[in-house]
Amino acid sequence: MFSRLTPLVAALSLAGIALPALAEAETELGRIEVTGTRLASRAIRPVNLTVLSSSDIEHSTATSLPELLAGVAGVTMRNSDSTGNGSIDLRGFGASGASNTLILLDGVKLNDNDLSSPQLTVIALNRLERIEIVRGGSVAWGGGSSGGVINLITRRDTGADIQLGVGSHARRQLLLGGGLRQGAFSLRADGRHEETDGYRDNGRNKLLAGAAQFGWQDERSRLELGLAKETEELRFPGPNRVNPATGLNEFIQAPWSSSTPKDWGKTEGERLTLHGEGKFEGGRWALDGSRRGKDTDAYFDYGGFPSRDRRESHENRFSPRLGLQWGGLEVAGGIDIGRAHTERYSGSLVASDLAGTSRLHTEALWVDLGYAVQAGSRLTVGARHERASQTVLVAASPWSPAMEFKRDDAPNALQLGWRQHLSADLWWYARVGQSYRLANADELVGNSELRSQRSRDFELGTEARLGEGKLRVSAFSMRLRDEIAFQPYVNGFGANINLAPTRRQGMELEWSQKIGELDLAANMTWLDARFRGGVYGGKDVTGKQVPLVPRLQGNLSLGWAWSDATRLDGQLHAVSHSRIDNDQINTGPWLAGYGTVDLKLSHRVGGWQLALSGQNLGDKRYASYGVKSTSGANYNLYPMPGRRWFASAGYRW
Numbered sequence: 001m002f003s004r005l006t007p008l009v010a011a012l013s014l015a016g017i018a019l020p021a022l023a024e025a026e027t028e029l030g031r032i033e034v035t036g037t038r039l040a041s042r043a044i045r046p047v048n049l050t051v052l053s054s055s056d057i058e059h060s061t062a063t064s065l066p067e068l069l070a071g072v073a074g075v076t077m078r079n080s081d082s083t084g085n086g087s088i089d090l091r092g093f094g095a096s097g098a099s100n101t102l103i104l105l106d107g108v109k110l111n112d113n114d115l116s117s118p119q120l121t122v123i124a125l126n127r128l129e130r131i132e133i134v135r136g137g138s139v140a141w142g143g144g145s146s147g148g149v150i151n152l153i154t155r156r157d158t159g160a161d162i163q164l165g166v167g168s169h170a171r172r173q174l175l176l177g178g179g180l181r182q183g184a185f186s187l188r189a190d191g192r193h194e195e196t197d198g199y200r201d202n203g204r205n206k207l208l209a210g211a212a213q214f215g216w217q218d219e220r221s222r223l224e225l226g227l228a229k230e231t232e233e234l235r236f237p238g239p240n241r242v243n244p245a246t247g248l249n250e251f252i253q254a255p256w257s258s259s260t261p262k263d264w265g266k267t268e269g270e271r272l273t274l275h276g277e278g279k280f281e282g283g284r285w286a287l288d289g290s291r292r293g294k295d296t297d298a299y300f301d302y303g304g305f306p307s308r309d310r311r312e313s314h315e316n317r318f319s320p321r322l323g324l325q326w327g328g329l330e331v332a333g334g335i336d337i338g339r340a341h342t343e344r345y346s347g348s349l350v351a352s353d354l355a356g357t358s359r360l361h362t363e364a365l366w367v368d369l370g371y372a373v374q375a376g377s378r379l380t381v382g383a384r385h386e387r388a389s390q391t392v393l394v395a396a397s398p399w400s401p402a403m404e405f406k407r408d409d410a411p412n413a414l415q416l417g418w419r420q421h422l423s424a425d426l427w428w429y430a431r432v433g434q435s436y437r438l439a440n441a442d443e444l445v446g447n448s449e450l451r452s453q454r455s456r457d458f459e460l461g462t463e464a465r466l467g468e469g470k471l472r473v474s475a476f477s478m479r480l481r482d483e484i485a486f487q488p489y490v491n492g493f494g495a496n497i498n499l500a501p502t503r504r505q506g507m508e509l510e511w512s513q514k515i516g517e518l519d520l521a522a523n524m525t526w527l528d529a530r531f532r533g534g535v536y537g538g539k540d541v542t543g544k545q546v547p548l549v550p551r552l553q554g555n556l557s558l559g560w561a562w563s564d565a566t567r568l569d570g571q572l573h574a575v576s577h578s579r580i581d582n583d584q585i586n587t588g589p590w591l592a593g594y595g596t597v598d599l600k601l602s603h604r605v606g607g608w609q610l611a612l613s614g615q616n617l618g619d620k621r622y623a624s625y626g627v628k629s630t631s632g633a634n635y636n637l638y639p640m641p642g643r644r645w646f647a648s649a650g651y652r653w
Contacts, residue, residue, distance in 0.1 A: 029537070039284050039323040039332050046380060046417030046429035048148075048461060048474050050510065052131040054155075054508030059519070059559050061571045061598035061613055062169070063498055063646045065120040065128075068183075071555045071571060073508045073523035074135050074631045076614075079549065082237050082638050086624075087117040090135060090147030091478065092529040094505045094548040095581050096485045100147040100437060102138070106154055106226070108273055108290045109143060111358050112313055113340045115442040116296075119267055122209045122230045124175055124192045125396040126163060126650075129155045134490050135508070136457055136476065138436025139382040139413045142336070142364055146478070147436040155179075156213065163650030169203075171196040171646065186215040199641040200237040202258035207232040221278035227433055228271040236263035237299075239627075240590075255621060255639045271293040282643045286410040287320040297351065310351035315340040328372030330466040334384075336364040342441060356394045358441035363387050376421035384413040386436075392444045406449040412438035433457045439484055443496040451482045451498050467519075469513030478504040480534075488582045488630045489537030500534030502546065519559035526552055531584070543587045548625070550593065552576040572601045580635060581627040589635060594622035619643040 050072060066086030070077035076097065077086040088099025098117040103110045110118035130153050160178030165171070172195050179188035189212040196205050210229035210321050238260030240250035250257060270293050277286040297306035297310045321334030339361055346355040364386035371379050388409045394404040415433035420429070435457065439450040461474030480502045488494040506527035513520045529546035555556040556572040574595040600613035623637040 003615070012142075013237065015028055039321060042583065043556070046378070046419035046431050046507075048135040048429075048431075048459060048472075048476075050133045050135075050472075052133075057125055057128055057131070059567065059569050059600075059602075060125075061569055061600040062125065063613060063615065065123050065125060068125060069120075069131075071523075071573060072133055072507075073510050073525050073553075074148070074527075075133070075554075076553065076575075078552065078626040079640060080638055081234075082203060082239075082640075083121075083198070083205055083234050084196075084256070085117065085119055085121050085234075088120070088150065089548075090133075090150075091476070092506070092527045092546065092549040093147055094529065094546045094639075095149065095484075096483075097548075098413075099144060099440065099484070100628070102141050102145045102149045104149065104151040105271075105341070106273065107151065107275070107288055108271060108292065109141075109315075109317065111356065112294065112315070113342060113440050114165055116312075116411075116439065119230070119232060119269070121631070122192075122207055122232055122269075123152060124190070124209075125213075126161070126175055127154050127190050129153050129157075129178065135350075135432050135474075136389045136459055137413060137415070137455060139366060139368065139384045139415045139435075142280050142366075142384050142386050142413055143362075143388070143411070143436055143438045143452075144481075146437055146457075148454070154188070154190075154211070156215070158186075158652050161650060161652040163644060163648055165648035167196075167646030168644035169197050169199050169641075173648070175650070184216050184218055184235075186213075186217070187355060188213045188215075191343075198235065198237065199644070200256045200639070202235045202237045202263070205334065206236045208215040208644045214402045222276065224273075224275045226271065226273040226275070228269075228273075229265075232254055232267045234265045234267075236260055236265060236298075238263060240623075240636070241636055243632075243634040245633060246467070251621075251623065251637045251639060258303060263299060265298040267294065267296045271418050276372070281323040282326070283322065285320075285322050288317075289318045289573040291316050306348050308347045308351035309355075310345045311342060312345075313342040314339070317450070330370040331367070332370075333367035337363070338362040338368065353394050356392065356445070358393070359391045360441070361389045376427075378419045380415070380419075382415045383411075386411055386413075388438055389446065391436070391449070392441055394445055406442070407439070407444065407448065407450075409438055410450050411452045411454070412467070421427065426462070428460070428462040430461075431457070431459045437484060439496075441470075441591075443484055447496050450484060450496065453480065453482050453484045453498075455480045455483075460468065466513060471510070473507070475507045478503065480504075487584065488538045489584065492537075494630070497536075500541075501532035502530065503532055503642070504529045504546075517561040519557075519561075521557040524552070524554040536584070539585045540547075541584045544584060547579040547583050548591070550576045550578040565604045567602050568599070572597055575624075581625065582630060583628045588628040589626075590634075591624075591626045591637075594620055596620050596622075607651050607653060609652070610648070612645065612647045614641050614643070614645045616641065 060068050066077050069075050069384040072075045079086050088101050090101045093100040096282045103118045120548045121187050132151045135148040138149050151161040157180050158179040163175040165173035174193045194207050198204055208211045209230040213226045215224040236304040237258040242249050274289040274293045294313045300307045316339045318337045342358045344355045345351040347353050363475040365386040368382040373379055390407045394403040411512040413435050417430045417431040454615035457478045459476040463472045482498040483502050485499055487497050508531045509523050509524045529549040530543050531541040550577045554574050559569045561567050575593055577590045577593040580591045597618055598615045619642045623639050630637040
């Protein structure tokens with residue numbers, strides 16, 4: 001499955017150094033310990049970490065994973081196709097946010113080697129045990145993590161449950177799950193079926209997903225084999241077209257109509273995963289292996305000139321790791337090996353002609369040192385070196401010959417952190433680092449000279465426990481070199497290029513407090529993303545705002561435990577205006593800011609859990625994504641859904 005390692009990788013592998021990633025739970029006596037590394041540790045790392053517990057997920061007013069993540073500080077969710085599959089952006093990368101935010105499911109990457117976003121709507125909220133969000137570049141995961149890493153961790157409990165749900169736009173949902181344990185062996189299986197007609201014409205969505213985990217565990221070790229398969233069928237309603245010159249404004253005149261009534265897509269994915277972990281005298285070991293496949297098929301009518309696009313993608317990954325401890329010193333590290341292969345087929349009615357292929361081979365080394373300098377003080381130092389080889393073939397067409405090119409990269413990631421406890425309930429941290437991103441297969445087509453993106457980061461933060469609450473405040477600065485992004489003012493048609501220097505800087509605040517029967521929480525993000533320089537197609541973008549990055553975002557949540565069985569939860573979500581996509585010169589229309597209000601009433605009786613939720617109760621008309629034409633004043637908006645409701649009834653044994 002994997003090619004032979006380089007001599008250096010092999011040597012370090014034999015030495016037992018392993019690759020960390022995000023955060024791992026300690027399984028000892030069922031205790032969950034989140035530390036900011038992939039190997040469980042007693043020491044808290046100097047990282048900007050937010051954990052959404054199973055209670056947070058259950059009490060949320062969200063009915064899908066993208067909606068849930070939109071309520072987290074530093075996260076921007078935008079929808080560019082009106083299907084509900086939101087793209088997640090950490091720390092203001094705009095249109096390239098999905099390429100700078102890693103999404104993991106139980107430590108397995110869901111991002112592909114292209115410009116697509118992971119299909120998050122296929123993951124049911126009731127399947128999740130917790131969500132861990134680490135902001136900023138990760139030495140552990142390397143490429144594509146400059147914005148941060150989000151790890152979705154699924155349930156492993158026993159018992160069984162079923163849930164039925166119905167809602168607006170003919171939404172129907174069935175969730176099934178169950179787990180059992182016999183001695184050292186365990187089995188957990190989950191299934192999901194959901195359909196909706198969508199809130200726009202030609203907006204139908206249908207998905208079917210199933211997953212199973214087989215496990216074995218004793219007092220010192222755990223092994224788990226996972227299987228998953230997902231199928232999603234989508235209709236694409238297209239954008240609302242706006243042309244000030246002619247008075248056309250579908251966003252106002254006909255927001256729920258479809259401008260592409262014949263377009264559709266289908267995605268089929270499958271995963272095979274292997275996870276192992278254990279402890280021994282003075283250390284811990286862990287390993288992950290995965291094989292992931294995804295087939296996509298899409299049809300676009302283009303006004304009677306149809307185009308069909310089909311892709312078959314496979315990715316294999318293997319990552320052993322090891323951690324050792326001597327007194328106050330912890331050493332962890334490892335290797336990460338990846339192989340990705342994609343074939344793309346195109347045609348007018350049937351996607352049968354090979355349009356191109358891509359192959360990506362990566363081998364990475366990582367090491368992390370953590371040292372307790374004194375009581376309450378901890379220093380961490382980490383480094384990662386990665387070797388990547390990518391080959392892209394573009395098949396011949398009637399207007400161009402075949403092209404094949406190969407790219408070799410050897411980027412590095414670094415980090416230095418300090419965590420200082422001022423008391424048992426108050427501490428601060430500081431972190432400096434360097435992260436990177438490799439150009440993906442889509443970006444390299446016609447742009448074979450793209451260099452790896454580099455980011456130098458600095459972050460300072462403080463955290464405090466406030467009785468039954470907590471407060472976190474952080475400030476960060478990111479200065480990027482050779483950022484990879486689409487620039488519409490290049491070559492007349494636009495191109496993916498290495499931008500002139502850019503920067504992101506901002507502040508994040510998270511607060512929560514329990515007062516009697518009330519649960520209060522609020523977060524706010526201030527973010528400034530700008531071009532530090534650059535002239536493209538005669539257009540000077542120096543000092544201009546990066547499109548699709550709102551300056552301010554905030555969430556206010558209130559939960560009231562009316563009784564032991566009944567609870568009311570609400571959330572106010574607000575986003576300020578931003579520049580529309582393709583408007584790097586900042587002369588086009590604004591993407592208007594918006595605010596929405598959501599409520600959920602839940603009641604528990606016996607083993608039954610009943611809930612009624614309403615989203616966007618003010619029926620606010622807004623768009624989270626829009627794109628400007630570079631040849632005129634016209635632009636497109638993708639409307640988000642209006643007022644809607646969802647009712648569910650579930651039973652747990």
